Every structure is written in C-alpha cells, then in structure tokens.
Amino acid sequence: MDESVDTDAAILASAAALLRESTFEDITYADIAEHSGVSERTIYRYFPTRSHLLESLARWIERERLPESDFTTIPEFIATVHQRFRAFDAAPAFAFVLARAASVSPTLDNPSSPLADSIERMLRSVAPTLNARDLRRTTAALRYFGSAMFWARMRSGLDGSAAQTSEVFERTVRTLLTSLPSEAWAA
Amino acid sequence: MSRHPEPTGEPVAAVTRTQEGILSTYCELIEELGTDDVPYRVIALRAGVSERTVFRNFPARVHLLLAAADWIERTVFAGVEPESIFDVPLAIREAMEAYDRRSELAHVVAEAAMRGGSGAAPARRAPGFDRLLRLEVPSLTAEERWALVAALTHLDSPGTWVTMRRELGMSGRDIADAAMWAAEALLNPIRNRSSAEPPPAR
Numbered sequence: 180m181d182e183s184v185d186t187d188a189a190i191l192a193s194a195a196a197l198l199r200e201s202t203f204e205d206i207t208y209a210d211i212a213e214h215s216g217v218s219e220r221t222i223y224r225y226f227p228t229r230s231h232l233l234e235s236l237a238r239w240i241e242r243e244r245l246p247e248s249d250f251t252t253i254p255e256f257i258a259t260v261h262q263r264f265r266a267f268d269a270a271p272a273f274a275f276v277l278a279r280a281a282s283v284s285p286t287l288d289n290p291s292s293p294l295a296d297s298i299e300r301m302l303r304s305v306a307p308t309l310n311a312r313d314l315r316r317t318t319a320a321l322r323y324f325g326s327a328m329f330w331a332r333m334r335s336g337l338d339g340s341a342a343q344t345s346e347v348f349e350r351t352v353r354t355l356l357t358s359l360p361s362e363a364w365a366a
Numbered sequence: 367m368s369r370h371p372e373p374t375g376e377p378v379a380a381v382t383r384t385q386e387g388i389l390s391t392y393c394e395l396i397e398e399l400g401t402d403d404v405p406y407r408v409i410a411l412r413a414g415v416s417e418r419t420v421f422r423n424f425p426a427r428v429h430l431l432l433a434a435a436d437w438i439e440r441t442v443f444a445g446v447e448p449e450s451i452f453d454v455p456l457a458i459r460e461a462m463e464a465y466d467r468r469s470e471l472a473h474v475v476a477e478a479a480m481r482g483g484s485g486a487a488p489a490r491r492a493p494g495f496d497r498l499l500r501l502e503v504p505s506l507t508a509e510e511r512w513a514l515v516a517a518l519t520h521l522d523s524p525g526t527w528v529t530m531r532r533e534l535g536m537s538g539r540d541i542a543d544a545a546m547w548a549a550e551a552l553l554n555p556i557r558n559r560s561s562a563e564p565p566p567a568r
Contacts, residue, residue, distance in 0.1 A: 202481075204428055204481070228403065229403075230401070275480065275481065279477055279480045279481065281480075281528070281529065281532070281533075282473065282476035282477040282479075282480050282524075282525055282528050283401070283473055283477050284400060284401055284469075284470060284473040285532055292532075292533035292534070294533075295533045295534055312543075315534070315536070315540065315544065316540075316544035316547050318534065319529070319530045319534050319536065319541075319544045319548075320544065320547075320548040322529065322533060322534070323520070323521075323526055323529045323530070324517070324520070328476075328480060328525045328529065329520055331479075331480045331488070332479065332480075332488045332489065332519070332523070332525070333516060333520075335479075335481075335488055336479070336488035336489030336492065336519065337489050337492060337516055337519070339516065343512075346513065347512075347513045347516045347517060350513045350517075351513070351517045351552065354552055354555060355548060355551050355552070357555075358551035358554060
C-alpha cells in the first residue's frame with residue numbers, strides 16, 4: 180500500500196517537473212517514465228487515460244505546490260484569492276493545469292472542492308440568515324470567480340495581469356455581495 | 367494607473383466542407399463515447415473519408431480538439447447575439463440550459479478555452495459586450511467597463527456550467543438560475559446610469 184502511494188506521488192512529481200519545459204499536451208507517458216524511473220506500463224496502470232493523469236496532477240499541485248490558506252471572513256477570502264492569482268502568475272504552467280483539470284469531464288470519484296466548501300462555511304458564518312438559494316448561488320459565483328479558470332481566461336482571453344484579474348475579482352465579489360439582502364449579514 | 371487591454375475580435379476560422387463533416391462526426395462520437403481518445407480510424411469510418419484525410423486536415427489531436435471546440439461554439443452553442451447588454455442575463459440562462467443538454471460538448475469547449483495560448487478563443491463574446499456597454503452606458507469609466515466585460519465574459523461560458531455541476535453538484539435548473547442571478551446582480555448597479563450622467567468622480 181505504502182509503495183503504491185509513493186509510486187503515485189513519484190509519477191506526479193515527475194509530471195509536474197516536466198511542466199517546467201513542456202505543456203501538459205506535450206508531455207508523454209514515455210517522458211514521465213524516463214524522468215521518474217517508473218515503467219510506462221505502471222504509469223498506465225495508475226493513470227489509464229490522460230484525463231486521469233490531468234486530474235490527479237491538478238490535485239497533487241493543489242496539495243503540494245499551491246495550498247490555499249484558511250479564511251473565515253470576506254476580506255480574508257479576497258486576500259486568499261489575490262494571493263492565489265499572484266501564485267498562478269508566478270507558475271502559469273501549474274495554473275493552466277488546474278484550469279484544464281477543472282473543466283474536463285470528471286474521471287475521478289468525488290471531484291471535491293475544498294475552496295467551494297470553505298466559501299460556503301464562511302458565508303454561513305458571516306451571513307447566518309441567508310436563505311438556502313442565495314447561499315448556494317453566492318457560493319457558486321464566488322467559487323467560480325476565485326478559480327484558476329477565471330485566472331486562465333483573463334490571462335489568455337483578455338490579456339489581463341494578476342493585478343487586473345484580482346481587481347476584477349474583488350469588484351465582482353463586492354457587487355455580488357452588495358446585492359444580497361442587508362438583513363442577512365451578521366451584526 | 368494600469369492600462370486595460372482592449373478585447374480583440376476572434377480570428378476567422380475558415381472551415382471546409384470536409385473539415386465540417388469530420389468535426390460534426392467527431393462531436394457525435396464524443397457524445398457517444400466520451401472525449402478520451404476517439405480513434406482517427408473510427409472518425410474516418412463514420413465520416414466516410416479516409417483516415418489519411420482526417421490526418422491531413424488535423425495533423426495532431428490538439429488541432430482536432432481546438433477546431434471541434436470552435437465549431438461547437440459556433441453551431442451547437444451559438445445562441446442569439448444579445449441586442450442589449452441587459453439581455454445578457456437571459457442569454458446566459460439559455461446558454462446554461464444548452465450546456466446541460468449537451469454536457470460532453472460543454473466540457474470540450476470549456477477545456478479548450480483553458481489551454482493557454484494555443485488558439486482557443488476564451489473571450490469570444492468580449493468585443494460584443496464592450497460595444498454594447500459603450501453604446502448603452504457611455505458614462506462608465508474604462509476601468510468599470512473592462513471589469514464588467516471580463517466578468518460577463520467569464521459567466522457566459524461553459525466553464526460556469528462545468529464548475530457548478532462538478533464542484534457544487536448543482537442541477538441544470540439551479541445552474542441556470544445562479545448564472546443569471548450573478549449577471550443580473552452585476553448589471554443592476556448600472557441600470558440607471560444614463561448617457562447624460564458624467565462619469566463618477568474618482
């Protein structure tokens with residue numbers, strides 16, 4: 180069991196290292212085999228398709244290279260996302276992998292989202308009487324604008340820097356929150 | 367102050383009849399088999415062309431995928447071009463319903479847009495939104511307008527549907543509602559900004 184966990188991690192660490200020189204598209208299983216010393220056959224056993232590899236690599240990057248910080252208030256949430264966008268700008272290859280992995284048809288069980296869970300928890304605490312519908316759609320919008328997808332679209336579609344992306348993110352979040360009923364907020 | 371880049375128009379991709387046949391067949395197969403590695407051989411067989419023809423038109427899978435995403439956006443998910451910026455929330459709601467009906471294709475378009483500088487058009491609607499805002503709410507500052515264009519462009523994409531489905535487990539109906547609500551909430555503050563009004567002092 181331990182051995183398989185290590186193999187798994189070694190393959191993903193190699194794939195992440197190869198992202199320094201090539202895009203995910205250009206990295207072959209043979210490249211990873213050579214870099215990690217794990218046989219190509221074993222890599223296929225762990226990651227039967229490139230989608231499996233992409234999703235697993237994104238989780239590894241999230242955990243090992245771009246861990247999110249905790250937040251419990253709106254300003255902390257905004258600061259966390261600003262910090263993430265700056266980290267994405269510093270490691271665009273990682274950020275594009277996160278954005279792509281979040282958009283493919285899921286291959287892994289339980290495509291969990293720690294960020295969505297944290298946002299919902301924060302909203303429940305700062306706006307305790309928010310109705311279920313508003314809570315859900317606000318969580319969804321905040322999560323989507325705080326995502327690697329938003330960073331990627333701003334970067335490749337609108338030529339925006341991390342600073343501009345952060346500015347649009349913050350402006351959008353504040354406008355959305357202002358539209359919620361004022362009595363929903365905790366005193 | 368930071369300069370805000372102007373959204374540019376998308377490059378016009380000319381698609382030949384043969385390419386169109388291959389792309390529509392490929393999309394059919396994606397909906398039947400999933401996106402993973404639909405073999406060129408199977409595409410060729412179904413489209414009634416030689417495998418060599420498929421390779422000649424799309425030398426690598428990435429070409430096939432990006433061309434397919436572009437074709438899907440222009441045909442399956444084309445929707446109606448909104449006439450007013452205030453029609454955008456409704457257009458977004460309809461787009462989300464369309465993604466829900468053709469979910470595999472929505473994933474293809476969403477993923478193609480996330481590939482960095484490799485030819486996808488992740489901000490297809492941006493120039494149109496920019497034009498409508500200049501026309502209908504000329505009192506917006508460049509900064510305000512750019513932020514709105516960026517936010518609406520991001521909402522009006524299959525990525526919204528994918529994220530809400532995957533990460534929040536929402537139903538198609540709830541996703542359509544949530545995306546429309548967000549777009550309305552973003553536009554509400556500018557509904558009464560008439561053209562006569564000067565830009566707000568900064």
